Amino acid sequence: MTALALSLVVPWCAGLVIALLDGRRRVVGWAAVAALAINLGALVALAAAVLPDDPVVVTTGDWPVGVGITLRADALGVLFALLSSLALLAATVVEVLDGVRERTFPGLVVLLAAGLTGVFLTGDLFNFYVFFELAMTAGYVLATYGGGRRELGAALVFTTVNLLGTFIFLLSVSGVYHVTGTLDMSGIAARMDDVDANAAVLIAVGFFVAFSVKLGLFPFHFWLPTVYTGARPAVAAILSGGLANIGAYGLLRFGGELLPDELDLAAGALIVIGGASIVYGGVLAVSRRSASEMLAYSAIGQVGYVLVAIGVGGPVGFAAAILYTVVNALNKTLLFLTAQMRGAVVGAAFAIGALSVAGVPPAAGFVGKLELFRATANDPALIALFVLGSALSFVYAFQTYQYDFWRGERRGKRSTIPQQGVVAALALLVLAAGVWPEPLLALSHDAAELLAGGGR
Amino acid sequence: MNLVFALAAAVLFGTGAALLLDRDLVRVVFGVVLVSQAAVLTLIASGLARGSAPIYPLTVDSVSDPLSQAMALTAIVIGLAVTALLLALVLRVVQAYRSLELAELAGLEAERDARLERLHEREHAEEEAAAR
Numbered sequence: 001m002t003a004l005a006l007s008l009v010v011p012w013c014a015g016l017v018i019a020l021l022d023g024r025r026r027v028v029g030w031a032a033v034a035a036l037a038i039n040l041g042a043l044v045a046l047a048a049a050v051l052p053d054d055p056v057v058v059t060t061g062d063w064p065v066g067v068g069i070t071l072r073a074d075a076l077g078v079l080f081a082l083l084s085s086l087a088l089l090a091a092t093v094v095e096v097l098d099g100v101r102e103r104t105f106p107g108l109v110v111l112l113a114a115g116l117t118g119v120f121l122t123g124d125l126f127n128f129y130v131f132f133e134l135a136m137t138a139g140y141v142l143a144t145y146g147g148g149r150r151e152l153g154a155a156l157v158f159t160t161v162n163l164l165g166t167f168i169f170l171l172s173v174s175g176v177y178h179v180t181g182t183l184d185m186s187g188i189a190a191r192m193d194d195v196d197a198n199a200a201v202l203i204a205v206g207f208f209v210a211f212s213v214k215l216g217l218f219p220f221h222f223w224l225p226t227v228y229t230g231a232r233p234a235v236a237a238i239l240s241g242g243l244a245n246i247g248a249y250g251l252l253r254f255g256g257e258l259l260p261d262e263l264d265l266a267a268g269a270l271i272v273i274g275g276a277s278i279v280y281g282g283v284l285a286v287s288r289r290s291a292s293e294m295l296a297y298s299a300i301g302q303v304g305y306v307l308v309a310i311g312v313g314g315p316v317g318f319a320a321a322i323l324y325t326v327v328n329a330l331n332k333t334l335l336f337l338t339a340q341m342r343g344a345v346v347g348a349a350f351a352i353g354a355l356s357v358a359g360v361p362p363a364a365g366f367v368g369k370l371e372l373f374r375a376t377a378n379d380p381a382l383i384a385l386f387v388l389g390s391a392l393s394f395v396y397a398f399q400t401y402q403y404d405f406w407r408g409e410r411r412g413k414r415s416t417i418p419q420q421g422v423v424a425a426l427a428l429l430v431l432a433a434g435v436w437p438e439p440l441l442a443l444s445h446d447a448a449e450l451l452a453g454g455g456r
Numbered sequence: 457m458n459l460v461f462a463l464a465a466a467v468l469f470g471t472g473a474a475l476l477l478d479r480d481l482v483r484v485v486f487g488v489v490l491v492s493q494a495a496v497l498t499l500i501a502s503g504l505a506r507g508s509a510p511i512y513p514l515t516v517d518s519v520s521d522p523l524s525q526a527m528a529l530t531a532i533v534i535g536l537a538v539t540a541l542l543l544a545l546v547l548r549v550v551q552a553y554r555s556l557e558l559a560e561l562a563g564l565e566a567e568r569d570a571r572l573e574r575l576h577e578r579e580h581a582e583e584e585a586a587a588r
Contacts, residue, residue, distance in 0.1 A: 126527050133534050140541060149552045150568075153561055156481070156549050159542055163488050164476065170495040170531060177524065178502035226565075289576050 003049060004056055004073055004121065007042035007081070011035055011114035019107030029096035032106030036089045039113050043085055047078045051446065057123065070184060072123030076322070076447035080249045081120040083326055087241030087333040088113050090426055094337050095234035097419045105145055109238065112138035119246055125173055125183040132169070132246065136162055139243045146232045154230030161223040165213035172206030175199065176258075189258050197261075204262035207254045215247030215303045218277035228296035233339045236292065240299050241333030248306050248325040255310060256318055256451030263313065270311030275385050277304030282392030286399065291339040291410075294400045295332065298357060301389060302328045305372055308382065312375050318448035320371040323440060327368035327433070331356045334426040342412055345420040347405040349427035354397035356430050359390045364433035367441070461501035468494035479557050481546045488542060492535040499528040 014035035021028045050056055055074035059065050092109050100106060115135025122128050140162070143155035177183055179199050180191040192200065209220070216224035228236045255263040263270075281301025288294040306328070309321035335353040338346050356365035369390060376382040404410045433440050472490030475483045503525070507518030510525070553561055 126530070130530065130534070133538070137538060137541065140538075140545075144545065144548070150565075152545070152549045152552050153565065156545050159538075159545060160476070160484055160488060163538055163542070164491060167488075167491045167495040171498050174495070174499040174502035174524070174527070177499075177527075178504070181504055183523075 001056065001058055003042045003046040004058060004071060007039055007046060007117050008071075008114065008121070010042065011039045011110050011117065014038075015107055015111035015114055018110055019104065021103075021107070023100050023103045023106040026096070029092075029100050029106050032110050033089065033092055033096060035110045036085065036092055036113055039117060040082070040085045040089055043078065043082045043117070046073055047082060050078050051075060051443070055450075066184070066187075069127055070123035071121055072185070073121050074447075074450050075443065076249070076252065076450055077120040079322065079326065079443055079447055080245050081117050083329050084116045084120070084242040084245050085113060087329055088116075088238055090333055090422055091234045091237040091241070091337060094237075094419055094422050095232075097416060097422070098234075102145055102147065104141065108138045108142050112142065112238070112242065116242060116246070120249060123185050125176060125185060125188065127183075128185075129166070129170055129173055133166060135243060135246065136166060139239060142235050142238060143227055143231055145235050150230040151232075154227040157223045158227045161213060165210045168206050169210035172203045172210065175203040175206065179203070185253075185258065192258060193261075200259060200262055201265070204255070204259045204266070207250065207259070208266070211247045211250035211254070212273075213247075214250070215244055215306075216300050217247075217303055217307060218273055218280050218300065221277070221280075221300045224300060225293065225296040228299060228336075229290070229292045233292065233336050233341075236295070236339070237333045237336035240295075240336060241329045244299070244303070244332075245325065245329055248303070248321070251307070251310055252318065252321060252451065256313075260451075263310070267311045267313060271308050271382070274304040274307030274309075274311060275382075277301060277307065278385060278389040279304075279392075282389055282396065285396040286392060288396070288400075289403065291400050291404055292336070294396050295335050295339060298335075298393065298396060299332060301393065302332070302357070305368075305386070305389065308385075309372055309375055312379075312382075314375075315445070315448050316371075317375045318451050319441075319444045320368075320375040322444040322447050323371050324368040326440065326444065327356065327364045327430075330364060330426070330430050330433070334423060334430060337426070338423050340412065341415040341419060341423065342410055343415045343420050345424050346415060347401075349420075349423040350401055350405065352427040352430055354401050356434070357397045358394035360394070362431060362434045364430045364437070364440075366434055367437040371441075371444075457506070458501065461497060465494045465497045465501065468497060481549065481557075485539065485542050485546060489535070489539055492531070492539070496528050496531045496535065499524055499531055 018028060018032050018035070023029060046056065050073050055072055058071045059068040060071060061068050088109055092106070095105065112135055115131050115138060118131030119128060119135060122131055140155060140159040143158045144151050176188060179195045180188050182188055182191065212220045228240060231239065278301050281297050281304060285294045285297035285301060288297060306321050306324050309317050309324060331353050334349060338350045338353065352363055356363035359365040359369035369386065372386055373383060468490050472487045472494060475487030475490060478484060478487065503521035505518065505521045507520050508516050510519040510522040553564065
């Protein structure tokens, strides 16, 4: 209870104060880092409380249960909140060490952390929308960070496309309220069975479109390369390692828990779209020369695996989807951060990230791919698709490594020791998750058990 | 009444979507505003009961569903804020590119990409020559 309140209130209040201060000053940057660290610490404490026992559910404002807005921390939500908070913290530390360029940056990252924590820990559908919009709005402004022409153009595309996505989400929210008469997620899950199938499918399609835009899946990906290559590396890491998690979480939560029948119905379509994402992202990433462009297309390909795993469904499929999302977010945070750094440690960290993207042991990506293969063990077509996708990722990741580090084509000044230390720590985390995967595996299986479809 | 709501929301959404596809950036912003209004209207229409204003103390039996009105209010506020943000963004883009046309923006980007591509090609050719 205390940890849950702290994880929301601290970044919220700190974000409001820091947003008013001049973020270019070192102190303010470190204050933002401290707020993010407290957020992460509170989430760790919350995870320690949630994982062994039942979810923590709090009804705000002392209202009776069923009337007040609920906050709910279960294994799935806590895992995603932890992951996003970690990505934000790492990216912010690197940027503060490098010197913040705009006064709004630290405040916005902290507010983004508040929004993300809220999204993952709310049990109320409309609150989900509000936190979602809070996180996205911070993300829109962050995309302009750096202030150059490319950043502005990218931010405009990002904002317009994602606003359309959020309003489609809002349309589905009002649909859910109308057909079930409640906004409480557990209540919706219970009442969804009695709903007319046509209405339920329409609502599900709305949610699917909204979250796919967020994730950057194949037919909804058009905004993604511009934004991820246009933004600064730290912002790209925040957007792909933190903000994009909302998409995967939404698909799992809304598909797996609230609308399991509709997810079943759409399983084939999800697998086809996921497969298209994997091939499209992989092929285009191979053709790119610069690290950030390669990573942007790689991001499209990697979320394809998550979608295929969700389409396969069942406890094994959901667990694979959750695990792969975690691994992918870690990879992307690490790789985007290294995209414009130079130094021996950076090269090693990039190599570990590249191994992880390709799914080669001992990096964490191997565990993710292994779970995917386990989920799809009796489908040769899907296995062939994963092998093709992995081969493509191996080529694009190491092609960039070869250009940038072996031949030393990367320009710019050498990164400082503390900056290299941050990416080294992230790389070690990726390695550790690959060498000792039990905690992560157990966590993702616990989280998958929670989803209604997990019992199938 | 439901039909009226549905038609109004559909017209708003359709007009908004059409404007979103326009080349003029200000029209794109108007498109987003109209789509947000379609969502707000749907929120109001999703109310479970219709009647007089739900103000306490209740004097009549049937009142409107207050929850959907509260949601619509929140959505209006959020919509206002993001519209302001979007307009500010358009202003900065116009200052940076000196153009309100999306096509020109895309053209400038394409030019830059082509320049990079030529640079890479030249580098590649030089490498090939050096290798031989």
